[in-house]
Amino acid sequence: MRNVPRTVRMRLTLLYGALFTASGVALLAITFLLVRRNAVFKVLVPCFGIKAEDCSYYQGPRVDPDMADPKRALARQQDALLHGFLVQSGIALAIMLGVSLLLGWFVAGRVLRPLRTMTTTVQHISARNVHERLAFAGPRDELKDLADTVDGLLGRLETALDAQKRFVANAAHELRTPLTLERALLEETLTDRRATIEAFRTTFERVVTISDQQGRLLESLLTLATSERGLESRVPVDLAALTERVLAARPEPAAGDPRLYPRIEPAATAGDPALVERLVANLVDNAVRYNVPGGSVDVVTGTRDGQAVVSVSNTGPVVPPEQVARLLEPFQRLDRTARGDGHHGLGLSIAHAIALAHGGTLSALPRQDGGLVVQAAFPAELGLGEADRSVRLERGTAA
CATH class of the missing domain: 3.30.565.10 (Histidine kinase-like ATPase, C-terminal domain)
Structure with missing residues (x-):
């Protein structure tokens, strides 16, 4: 039983079968009680050893005239009829249970078919084709609302991915520019054989200034990422x-x-x-x-x-x-x-x-x-x- 896949279709089929079985058992129980309480079997019993004025039609099963106790025979026959009724009803219920399971499997498949289609479409959507949508066409019901919700989520995801790509590209550009400038300043000074100590000092001061700017940029990026993550x-x-x-x-403002x-x-x-x-x-x-x-x-x-x-x-x-x-x-x-x-x-x-x-x-x-x-x-x-x-x-x- 552990290897049996517990799919939604299987659960729905079992649910349909369980509901049908419960309702069928309840219906049979009610019918049995009504039959047992109100059923009257009218049969004609010949009058043997009874005066003509007392002879009449007897309500009960057809019994052997030699039977000493007709009422007991009547009760026995009534029990046999009720037992036969239960057996035949049980057989009919079992047959209809099988039919209901087949119909439930078919109906569950029809109901879940749009979900399978949506699942297949979503599984094929990745960062390269996040622009695709389910575009579910159907009546305005729960499945249509679910498909529209998924399409809205994909739209927001596409917007977020585009914003992230732009952010990464801009951040890389902003970080690459000062690094390129630093390298150019250092190479210019190192390749200048006539460079003096003052020239080296000026270059180092400019490199320190650029490094400070990079530090502020990284701090700003960290603050931006922290705030976008939300508050704990x-x-x-x-x-x-x-x-x-x-x-x-x-600081105090200067002139102008x-x-x-x-x-x-x-x-x-x-x-x-x-x-x-x-x-x-x-x-x-x-x-x-x-x-x-x-x-x-x-x-x-x-x-x-x-x-x-x-x-x-x-x-x-x-x-x-x-x-x-x-x-x-x-x-x-x-x-x-x-x-x-x-x-x-x-x-x-x-x-x-x-x-x-x-x-x-x-x-x-x-x-x-x-x-x-x-x-x-x-x-x-x-x-x-x-x-x-x-x-x-x-x-x-x-x-």
């Missing part, structure tokens, strides 16, 4: 306290640098304090970096429509509306020519991934006079007051 635990987080910490850690104008109000949520702080820092850094001389950056926190919100808007170059969604993807910048600034276009994509990992959203809207308004919204958490927000924040940071 959540602790209370106050966006207002985190934003104040980020702004306090920034954009000015920060914070409007901080309580905004309680739950999540990973380190990741949320990185999100706020990325938004502020991005707003300051892509700005105009003498521009401004507005940083606002608060609670709106049941969500904890941090909004960063800046002055800056005009951003085409059709390019805004692209800025949330990794390695995407409006100005792709400035590749030596040490920035790789990961700021907004990391912030976007962190917001999604917290069950929130990140939206970006272009301003008519230039610049962007970037807003991150998180599910609000009630009960985080002004008095204990710093204590909870420290606990979350320590965790």
Whole structure:
């Protein structure tokens, strides 16, 4: 029995047979009880040794006139009839059970045929042909819903694979560029027989700067991968306290640098304090970096429509509306020519991934006079007051 394949078709067939057997047994039991209770056998028994006025038709089986006890004979014959009824009904039930198993096997095969087709199609889908779909044509039933669900899953998988391929290609390109530059600098210095100590020092300083940029890139990639994986635990987080910490850690703006104008109000949520702080820092850094001389950056926190919100808007170059969604993807910048600034276009994509990992959203809207308004919204958490927000924040940071 262990080698018998327990397929869905076999289980359905056995289920049909079991249901038929149970219903057949119940029907036979009810019929038997009704027959036993209400059955009356009318037979004509000759009157022997009985007066003419007392002779009548006797209700019972035809018995031998010599039998001394007609009632006992009647009971015996009635039992024999009921026994014959049960035997014949049992034979009929066994025959119909076999028929029901065959019909159940056929019906189960017809019902499961679309599933077998879907299974075969899915088994042939791989990373090379993930664009294929089941495209199940049929009535709107459970099987149609299942096929549409699988097609939707394949569509999301195709999108994720395409995004991963682009991400890997961009990451490899971003990492290959500084490595190529480092090698070129070192070879140029080594092949120059007239190179002085000062030339070597200048080359090494440039190599160190490039290495620092690579380290920041790897750290950004690690943060992006961590945030896309999701959160393992959540602790209370106050966006207002985190934003104040980020702004306090920034250096004093020099002449001509954009000015920060914070409007901080309580905004309680739950999540990973380190990741949320990185999100706020990325938004502020991005707003300051892509700005105009003498521009401004507005940083606002608060609670709106049941969500904890941090909004960063800046002055800056005009951003085409059709390019805004692209800025949330990794390695995407409006100005792709400035590749030596040490920035790789990961700021907004990391912030976007962190917001999604917290069950929130990140939206970006272009301003008519230039610049962007970037807003991150998180599910609000009630009960985080002004008095204990710093204590909870420290606990979350320590965790």
